[in-house]
Amino acid sequence: MAHTLLDKxxxxxxxxxxxxxxxxxxxxxxxxxxxxTPQAFQMLKELKLAVRMPERTFATLDHIIPTDDQSRxxxxxLAEQMAVHLIxxxxxxxxxxxxxxxxxxxxxxxxxxxxGLSQPGMIIACGDSHTSTHGAVGAIAFGIGTTQVRDVLAxxxxxMGKPKLRQVRVEGALTTGVYAKDVILTIINVLGVKGGxxxxxxxxxxxxxxxxxxERLTVCxxxxxxxxxxxxxxxxxTTFDYLRGRPYAPAGETFDRAVxxxxxxxxxPGATYDDVARIDGTAIEPVVTWGINxxxxxxxxxxxxxxxxxxxxxxxxxxxxxxxxxFEVGQPIKGAKIDVAFVGSCTNGRLSDLRAAATVANKGRVxxxxxxxxxPGSQQVARAAEAEGLHEIFQAAGFQWRRAGCSMCLxxxxxxxxxxxxxxxSSNRNFIGRQGSPTGRxxxxxxxxxxxxxxxxxxxxxxxILR
Ligand code: SF4
Numbered sequence: 175m176a177h178t179l180l181d182k183x184x185x186x187x188x189x190x191x192x193x194x195x196x197x198x199x200x201x202x203x204x205x206x207x208x209x210x211t212p213q214a215f216q217m218l219k220e221l222k223l224a225v226r227m228p229e230r231t232f233a234t235l236d237h238i239i240p241t242d243d244q245s246r247x248x249x250x251x252l253a254e255q256m257a258v259h260l261i262x263x264x265x266x267x268x269x270x271x272x273x274x275x276x277x278x279x280x281x282x283x284x285x286x287x288x289x290g291l292s293q294p295g296m297i298i299a300c301g302d303s304h305t306s307t308h309g310a311v312g313a314i315a316f317g318i319g320t321t322q323v324r325d326v327l328a329x330x331x332x333x334m335g336k337p338k339l340r341q342v343r344v345e346g347a348l349t350t351g352v353y354a355k356d357v358i359l360t361i362i363n364v365l366g367v368k369g370g371x372x373x374x375x376x377x378x379x380x381x382x383x384x385x386x387x388x389e390r391l392t393v394c395x396x397x398x399x400x401x402x403x404x405x406x407x408x409x410x411x412t413t414f415d416y417l418r419g420r421p422y423a424p425a426g427e428t429f430d431r432a433v434x435x436x437x438x439x440x441x442x443p444g445a446t447y448d449d450v451a452r453i454d455g456t457a458i459e460p461v462v463t464w465g466i467n468x469x470x471x472x473x474x475x476x477x478x479x480x481x482x483x484x485x486x487x488x489x490x491x492x493x494x495x496x497x498x499x500x501f502e503v504g505q506p507i508k509g510a511k512i513d514v515a516f517v518g519s520c521t522n523g524r525l526s527d528l529r530a531a532a533t534v535a536n537k538g539r540v541x542x543x544x545x546x547x548x549x550p551g552s553q554q555v556a557r558a559a560e561a562e563g564l565h566e567i568f569q570a571a572g573f574q575w576r577r578a579g580c581s582m583c584l585x586x587x588x589x590x591x592x593x594x595x596x597x598x599x600s601s602n603r604n605f606i607g608r609q610g611s612p613t614g615r616x617x618x619x620x621x622x623x624x625x626x627x628x629x630x631x632x633x634x635x636x637x638x639i640l641r
Contacts (some may be wrong), residue, residue, distance in 0.1 A: 176442035179295075179408055180374050182341050183314045183439060187297045189331055192518045193260075196333045202229045202313075202468035204326045205282045206269070208238055208260040208463075209586070211300030214324040215263040225267040226330040229516035231276035232291060237586045241549050241576035242276060253587065267327075278421075280552020283307035283520035287391060290420025295438035297610040299326050304520050304602060305404075310390035312409030312436060314374070317398060337403040337515045338372055338448035340508040343379035346456030351637035353530065356621035357381065357524060357599065358369030359461040359471050360455055361393075362400040367469040370402030374447070376441060377407050380454040387416035388526045395521045395604050398467040406615035408440040430447045460636055462507045463604050463618040467493035468560055470604075474623070475633045478505045491557065498606055499615050508633050510617070513595040515628035516548040516575075516609075516623045523551025524602035527621040528559045532567045534625035537639055541631030547589065548573045549581040573628065585610025598627035 195205050204227075211233075211398045225231055238253035247254040264271035270585045272278040272285060279285070282300055286292040286308050286384070293310030298305060301323040308315035326332055342361055354572040364368075370403035375397050382390065391488065392405045397405030405411075405454060414433050417423040470492075472479065478501050496502065501510070517523070519532045521632040528548065540546045551554035556578055565575040582589040583601040590610025591597055597609055597616050604616035617633060 176444035176446070176590065177631045178339055178376065178445045178447070179312060179406060179439055180314060180337075183250040183295055183297060186295065192333055194333070196335050198296055199332050199334050200623070201299045201326050201330050201332055201499050202230065203286070203298045204299040204330070205286055205291070205298065205305070205418060206231060206233045206323065206527040207236050207282050207300075207302065208256040210320050210323055211263065212256060212259040213320050214301070214327055215259070215267070217324045218327055221328070221632035223328045223602035225269060225327050227261055228268040231258060231269045231311040231327070233269050234279055234282050234285055235260060235273055235586065236279075236481065237580045239579045240588050241547075241579045241581045242588070244577055250588070256273070258393075274553070277553050277557075280550075280554065281523060283391075284523060284551035284555065285397065287387070288312055288420070288552055290417050290423030291433070293417065293423065294321045294406065294413060295439040299332060303398045304395050306402070307391050307395040307520055309394040309397065309404050309406030310387060311413055312406060314404055314406060316404055317499065339372040339376060340370070340373045340449040340451060341376045341378050341447045342401075342451045342453065344377070344453045345379050346381065346454055348381055348455055348458065351460055351622065351635075352458050353620040353622060353641055354385060354392040355380070356458050357453075357455065358393045358396045359463065359468065359618065360458050362396065362469045363461070363471045364453060365451060366402055367399060367467050368401040370400040373402050375400070375402040376447070377405060379455070380453075382407055384411070385412070386526065388413055388524045391524065392521055392527075396468065399602055403547065409436045411439070418641055428458055428490045433461045460623050462621065462623065462633055463616070464499060464501055464507050464606060464607050466491070466498055468602065468604060468618055470495055472507050474508050474633065476507065478503050479505065480504070501602050508635060510633045511596065512617065512632060513596045514591060514597040515540070515544055515573075515624050516549070516597055516599045516601065517624050518547065518549030518581050520551060520580075521602040523549060523555065525555050525558050527600065528555070529562075531621040531625040532564045534619055534622050534636060534639055535571040535573060535629065536567050538629030540628045544628050546573040546628040547576055547582060548588070549576040549580045552578045571629065582609055584608055598624045598633065600624050
């Protein structure tokens with residue numbers, strides 16, 4: 175019988191079946207950061223427990239750090255306190271920490287793959303909803319809560335129920351100006367923000383297979399926004415080429431042996447799925463969200479849909495979205511004025527994202543009323559971008575070039591929306607208040623589309639700029 179990657183990885187990491195019916199799973203990699211660990215370490219201290227596998231635990235600072243002046247102590251006392259706790263806990267529990275001095279600091283979901291920590295066939299856990307990102311390398315990667323962070327720290331295990339598996343096939347070929355972000359926003363729009371509840375998503379089909387690793391990371395990143403427990407792409411040549419030579423990836427003959435094992439973990443032809451969804455990728459155009467969850471989106475050439483386009487149960491959210499965003503049914507999304515442009519986050523803060531945004535930035539200047547931030551996802555991304563001169567392109571066009579961090583993805587550091595500002599953002603959540611202002615408004619889109627909005631001052635069709 176043919177098996178899926180989910181089956182094989184799950185079985186390989188099963189310690190035992192618990193009386194509850196859940197599986198006790200061994201976690202191959204535990205990534206931690208400053209926000210969801212202080213209480214977990216405190217609980218560990220109270221229980222007088224050590225970190226069970228510090229060699230499989232890695233820490234970084236990302237959510238709360240400023241992206242301009244990073245001198246300590248941070249201006250925000252709470253941010254400073256969280257940094258102090260993580261630094262102290264990492265030292266006391268012998269957990270490697272990628273702080274600013276290492277040159278390897280960055281957003282947890284950027285540095286895991288970038289350093290070769292995230293590998294095919296692993297089970298990866300992190301106290302953050304977007305841990306699904308790491309599934310792009312062929313891993314099963316879950317976001318977990320603070321209590322589970324404690325459990326993994328203490329035991330390197332998690333009690334989990336096995337999700338069902340939906341294969342999401344993206345068929346055809348993407349057209350110019352359409353990116354991985356447009357693919358995942360379309361998937362979420364079609365299947366719904368709760369469509370993946372109870373499922374893992376296996377992304378497949380010609381468009382996914384042709385994607386670079388960075389594009390796959392973008393797709394897997396937003397699995398949780400579609401309700402899925404995790405999302406992954408089967409490991410293939412693209413995966414192995416990406417991992418080869420990375421600091422924590424196996425080297426030499428060990429790498430070749432690892433490739434053999436990684437290859438064996440991929441889903442087999444003829445494997446069965448609980449569900450298969452097919453998306454016509456050729457029909458995807460640049461996507462912009464207009465509402466208050468990532469499923470409320472339209473193609474850039476389309477208008478805000480009528481309320482009868484959603485089921486009765488979703489109508490109150492629909493009305494709330496219109497009221498919050500200040501949009502009207504039938505209004506074209508193109509031309510909606512923006513105040514802020516943000517390129518960054520664990521969805522779209524990688525080198526290829528910055529390259530795509532720089533290509534567009536090179537064709538104009540940031541509109542006078544727009545505040546535009548480019549925030550690399552890691553120190554390594556920043557160095558690589560600077561080596562190519564991307565920072566100079568951005569600065570010449572009027573964008574601010576910042577240091578690595580989560581920045582304006584969420585309101586936990588000084589990069590925040592003010593009042594009712596409207597933001598064109600390459601991040602992953604447009605929930606009310608997400609970017610730091612309770613009345614602020616977020617339009618999710620690809621990095622190239624953000625750059626296009628920045629230089630035109632309003633939502634624009636990047637294809638017209640790239641022509
Ligand atoms: S960039 Fe945003 S989604 Fe990603 S880890 Fe940071 S806060 Fe979470």
